[in-house]
Amino acid sequence: MKSFPAKPWLLPQPVLIIGTYDKEGRPNAMNAAWGGTWDAKEIVISLSNHATTDNLEAKGEFTVTFATTDTLVAADYVGLVSAKKEPKKIEKTGWTIEKAEHVDAPVFTDFPITLECRVKKTLDKSATGFYLIGEIVNILCDEKFIGADGQPDVEKMHLITYDPVHFGYIELGKRVGQAFGDGNKLK
Numbered sequence: 001m002k003s004f005p006a007k008p009w010l011l012p013q014p015v016l017i018i019g020t021y022d023k024e025g026r027p028n029a030m031n032a033a034w035g036g037t038w039d040a041k042e043i044v045i046s047l048s049n050h051a052t053t054d055n056l057e058a059k060g061e062f063t064v065t066f067a068t069t070d071t072l073v074a075a076d077y078v079g080l081v082s083a084k085k086e087p088k089k090i091e092k093t094g095w096t097i098e099k100a101e102h103v104d105a106p107v108f109t110d111f112p113i114t115l116e117c118r119v120k121k122t123l124d125k126s127a128t129g130f131y132l133i134g135e136i137v138n139i140l141c142d143e144k145f146i147g148a149d150g151q152p153d154v155e156k157m158h159l160i161t162y163d164p165v166h167f168g169y170i171e172l173g174k175r176v177g178q179a180f181g182d183g184n185k186l187k
């Protein structure tokens with residue numbers, strides 16, 4: 001085994017796109033890889049200070065969607081450029097925007113599935129950032145990605161994962177097993 005010093009190499013990492021409105025109702029989006037599940041209906045995202053965090057403070061509501069191969073370039077762009085510096089940031093993504101059904105935040109309809117979230121609490125707030133705990137209040141899935149069983153078909157979505165080793169994006173592949181099932185073979 002080769003050793004490496006400690007790095008944020010939890011694998012695989014998501015490519016979350018956080019959608020918010022600013023005080024004037026202008027939409028924004030940012031890319032976040034440092035996020036995951038916090039509880040059954042809650043997520044956690046590690047955030048430094050951004051236009052997005054100002055918006056979260058103003059509105060207390062946001063959306064989270066997951067980048068895909070088709071949305072990759074603009075998903076990376078919203079992680080490189082701040083709305084604080086580029087007023088046309090969202091225009092440049094070319095994404096289509098609708099207001100979310102249950103929260104005051106934008107839904108980018110170019111993505112297959114979106115979590116509508118409310119800020120539940122923030123943890124360890126400091127000058128450099130905080131951990132955002134968000135409550136999922138509703139989930140919107142494009143009909144195109146609903147499978148025969150009436151549930152979202154994740155395999156169809158061409159989601160991408162962030163590779164923190166080489167700063168890459170990798171498309172998720174095919175379904176290879178049944179969770180809470182295949183392990184039974186070894187019982």
Ligand SMILES: Cc1cc2nc3c(=O)[nH]c(=O)nc-3n(C[C@H](O)[C@H](O)[C@H](O)COP(=O)(O)O)c2cc1C
Pocket residue numbers: 028029030031032033034035046047048049050051052053076078079080081082083084162
């Ligand atoms: C792949 C990638 C992952 C990122 N992950 C995070 C993250 O987990 N937390 C964070 O605070 N910023 C993260 N960023 C940086 C923000 O997306 C970036 O600063 C963005 O421009 C903020 O936009 P805003 O100021 O318009 O809100 C990431 C950027 C990229 C490209």
